[in-house]
Amino acid sequence: MAIAEKDIALMAHLMRRAGFGAQYDEIKAKAANGYEQTVEELLNPQDHPDGMDLDLAERYFLDWNHHVRGVPEYHAWRMINSKRQLEEKMILFWHGILCISDSKLQSYPTEHNELEMFRRCGLGSFRDLLVEISRDPAMVYYLDNCLSHKGAINENYGRELLELFSMGVGMDGKFNYTEDDVKECARAFTGWTIANSIPQQPYGRYAATFLYNPDDHDDEEKTFLGETGRFNGEDVIDIIVKQPATARFVSRHLYNFFVADDVEVPAWMDTPPRDPETITMLETEYFRSGYNIRSMLRVLFNSDAFKNARFSKIKSPIETIIGTLRLIGDWTTPKPGLEFIFDEMKYMGQEILNPPSVEGWHTGREWIDGGTLAHRINFVADAVCDPNYPGIQEIINKLAAKGPTISPEDMVSGCLQMLGDYEMADATCSMLVAHAENGAELRTDAEEFPTRVGQTLQMIVATKEYLYA
Amino acid sequence: MTSNKKDPVLVVLQMSGAYDALNTIIPYNDPLYKDYRQVLKVEPEEVLAIDDKVGFHPAMAPIKALYDQGKVAVIQGIGYPNPIRSHFRSMDIWHTAEPTKMGMDGWLGRAIRDLDPHKENVLTAVNFGRGLPRALASSGVSVASVGNLESLGVLTGIEGKDQRTEALDIFARMYSPMIGSGPANDYLSQTGLDALKGADILSTAPGRYSSTVEYNGDQFAQWLKNIAQVHLGDFGTRVFYTGLNPGAFDTHANQTTGFPKLWSEVSNAVSDFYQDLKEHQAGEEVVMLLFTEFGRRVQENGSGTDHGSGSVAFAIGDRVEGGLYGEYPSLEPDKLDEGDLRWNNDFRSTYATLLEKWMGLDSKSILAESYEQFDFIK
Numbered sequence: 001m002a003i004a005e006k007d008i009a010l011m012a013h014l015m016r017r018a019g020f021g022a023q024y025d026e027i028k029a030k031a032a033n034g035y036e037q038t039v040e041e042l043l044n045p046q047d048h049p050d051g052m053d054l055d056l057a058e059r060y061f062l063d064w065n066h067h068v069r070g071v072p073e074y075h076a077w078r079m080i081n082s083k084r085q086l087e088e089k090m091i092l093f094w095h096g097i098l099c100i101s102d103s104k105l106q107s108y109p110t111e112h113n114e115l116e117m118f119r120r121c122g123l124g125s126f127r128d129l130l131v132e133i134s135r136d137p138a139m140v141y142y143l144d145n146c147l148s149h150k151g152a153i154n155e156n157y158g159r160e161l162l163e164l165f166s167m168g169v170g171m172d173g174k175f176n177y178t179e180d181d182v183k184e185c186a187r188a189f190t191g192w193t194i195a196n197s198i199p200q201q202p203y204g205r206y207a208a209t210f211l212y213n214p215d216d217h218d219d220e221e222k223t224f225l226g227e228t229g230r231f232n233g234e235d236v237i238d239i240i241v242k243q244p245a246t247a248r249f250v251s252r253h254l255y256n257f258f259v260a261d262d263v264e265v266p267a268w269m270d271t272p273p274r275d276p277e278t279i280t281m282l283e284t285e286y287f288r289s290g291y292n293i294r295s296m297l298r299v300l301f302n303s304d305a306f307k308n309a310r311f312s313k314i315k316s317p318i319e320t321i322i323g324t325l326r327l328i329g330d331w332t333t334p335k336p337g338l339e340f341i342f343d344e345m346k347y348m349g350q351e352i353l354n355p356p357s358v359e360g361w362h363t364g365r366e367w368i369d370g371g372t373l374a375h376r377i378n379f380v381a382d383a384v385c386d387p388n389y390p391g392i393q394e395i396i397n398k399l400a401a402k403g404p405t406i407s408p409e410d411m412v413s414g415c416l417q418m419l420g421d422y423e424m425a426d427a428t429c430s431m432l433v434a435h436a437e438n439g440a441e442l443r444t445d446a447e448e449f450p451t452r453v454g455q456t457l458q459m460i461v462a463t464k465e466y467l468y469a
Numbered sequence: 470m471t472s473n474k475k476d477p478v479l480v481v482l483q484m485s486g487a488y489d490a491l492n493t494i495i496p497y498n499d500p501l502y503k504d505y506r507q508v509l510k511v512e513p514e515e516v517l518a519i520d521d522k523v524g525f526h527p528a529m530a531p532i533k534a535l536y537d538q539g540k541v542a543v544i545q546g547i548g549y550p551n552p553i554r555s556h557f558r559s560m561d562i563w564h565t566a567e568p569t570k571m572g573m574d575g576w577l578g579r580a581i582r583d584l585d586p587h588k589e590n591v592l593t594a595v596n597f598g599r600g601l602p603r604a605l606a607s608s609g610v611s612v613a614s615v616g617n618l619e620s621l622g623v624l625t626g627i628e629g630k631d632q633r634t635e636a637l638d639i640f641a642r643m644y645s646p647m648i649g650s651g652p653a654n655d656y657l658s659q660t661g662l663d664a665l666k667g668a669d670i671l672s673t674a675p676g677r678y679s680s681t682v683e684y685n686g687d688q689f690a691q692w693l694k695n696i697a698q699v700h701l702g703d704f705g706t707r708v709f710y711t712g713l714n715p716g717a718f719d720t721h722a723n724q725t726t727g728f729p730k731l732w733s734e735v736s737n738a739v740s741d742f743y744q745d746l747k748e749h750q751a752g753e754e755v756v757m758l759l760f761t762e763f764g765r766r767v768q769e770n771g772s773g774t775d776h777g778s779g780s781v782a783f784a785i786g787d788r789v790e791g792g793l794y795g796e797y798p799s800l801e802p803d804k805l806d807e808g809d810l811r812w813n814n815d816f817r818s819t820y821a822t823l824l825e826k827w828m829g830l831d832s833k834s835i836l837a838e839s840y841e842q843f844d845f846i847k
Contacts, residue, residue, distance in 0.1 A: 102557070103555065103557030103558050103561060104555065104557075104558050106555060106557075261652075261653070312651070314653065343599070343600075346599075346600050347599050347600040349601075354557070356571075356573055356603065356606075357571035357572070357573050358571055359573065362608075364653065365653040365656050365657065366608065368656070368657060368660055369601070369606075369611060369612070369660060370591070370611050370612065370613055370614065370660055370663050370664040370667060371596070371600070371601045371612065371613070371614030371664075372601070373623075373657075373660050373661060373664050374614075374622060374623045374664045374668070375600075375614075377623045377624065378623060378624065378625055378626060381624055381626055381627075382626040385626065425648050425649050425650075427643075427645075427647075427648045428643050428648055428649075431639050431642060431643055432639075434639075435635070435636075435639055455627075455632070455636075458624065458626075458627065458636070459636060459639060459640075462623065462624055462636075462640055462643070463643050464643065464644060464648070464649050464654065464657050464658065464661065465649065467657060
């Protein structure tokens, strides 16, 4: 049975959002398998093989042993090669919200453990995730909870837990919590510390571990968000997750990451969601499912709002880099030089494990400035014009299979299709066609044909339209 | 002042890795210096003495020569509150001018916004290096970032001049704000066209430039040459930024070989750049700030030095009132800060001086507070 192109286009969309994109044949196979079926596979990574020969890679990249170095590269490798794409995408999602940064920690093993915690817990209950992040050694150190003591609190973690990790400053124009709530929250987390200090050498080379010190825990009565009791950290989290503000906050983040660019987080108090109906749908599922992220995503991916949101999000630098490498089929086997990937992330403005602040990266159009735009375009353009990459060779072969000659229109539409069913404005399309035509007939058996395909791909990835996912 | 006087230009030179302040401006007559630095000490007769207390490292002779002409302000004991001995966090602090909390945008980014609030010039600020330092980043501020002046702009991988010209022509038309839709369309169009225009203008700079100064071949020298080319090209750039590769000065080991070589490269490049400006009667137009993220441990570790705090920075140029500023931090064991030189002037005092007395900007709006200023600008 032939698969309708619109189903392939929809699958390409799902794979860009719930993963880092895929080559045309894989997209087609998934489309044949069915949309809902693919969503379930993505949502249940534990039931499917990741398809990676990590054993081989680990023996090649010796840096990965103990994760003293090479942590960004290790996670990049997984993003490129894992068949459990949503699992990797969720790590990036949570890393951008529950932020820590290597610039303060300087302990890759500790940071690696946090990312692995996101792998374990990223699709589960938000309540459990908040407990895990509160006892995550990287976070305990990053937001100074190890410096918060009974009788001498450090408010840093207590504040960010409310402001940046769960509720947000305000909703619908009203504040979600008071300064007293911040202090009471910080009191509840006293005694949540780490056993060994980081980042002093050589201990920074070992992962820190969590330690609960009951002697340093403030066990007195606290009043938090209107409830009173001798709360510990978990009690506070139980109160937080019940709040409508938390449902709103999680829903808006899921929407901004998976569906379409919304305003930046600091504006959420006063700016209503871009799509209030979808947010309400997610909030409802949040409470119905007992704060379950997997359930929220199931509702989201199967919604019309998601399906109709093609090309309404600007790709992040990591999506751009990993998506390009998956498209061209590079780094499927180990070879020297994987460190470059970390530099590329940096030059394009999204250094994994080094977000600019605890607020994480600003997204949408803020990914783009003169320097990052030129860098992004050049990186992708240089990759797609090289026929030595298997993914590009495959595109050339598919276009060549259309017959001895190909019209410039078919050349452009064929390339757009192979890149994941991209759509261009009419005016852009006619310029691309004129460029592809170049006064000479396109013979698919000609020696220069791969070059001509490469030139068309290059122009497509330089467009404004291609900045979007 | 004459009416054709050019707007002041700031060139910021970032020495990543943290140079060893104690062996940069050396307290060569302090007996404690020799005690702490059995291996790494520079003998008094080799030190390029400023006075009977301190002097330059011998590898810095070209900068010392500028000092002797009164062109170099040495800002001793510079630092920031609650020193952190992490390169990254410390550099963040210098970039954002925010020692107490994680800041989002850079001090120069905020200055650029004040210099060009309506974004009239795509080249108000130009960075030479890969990736934009956070010092220059600020929401809505556009900075041209140049990895290589010879191959600048978008679609640089296209071989063949005609091919590339045609591709850039299409690029410019595809980025017309008239094409496309969505809330970010105008912004993306503008950014794309700015990047193209900036690259277009900048790429003319080498062709318009001629000089008798021959810079060395190292990357830093080449970037300073690029800065001279762009400045002398009269594109209205007010802020230039470049530096050494990350970690260059991080001399935990083998300091006696690496350290003099780096200072020699840096000093020669700075001096060549200064001479180049002089040759083009542009010496009065530019002030350089040369800094690093922190100082290094007073007690050497065997063959190198570990991370410390109090440091030294330099302002260089014809409009600089040369001399020693700040106090040289004491080497007495009980005066050290956990074994490091104790800072005595906040780095934001230097920023405020440059912003206000040199660039003519309101430092308080950029640095959030007022800081005491130095008199090192004439």
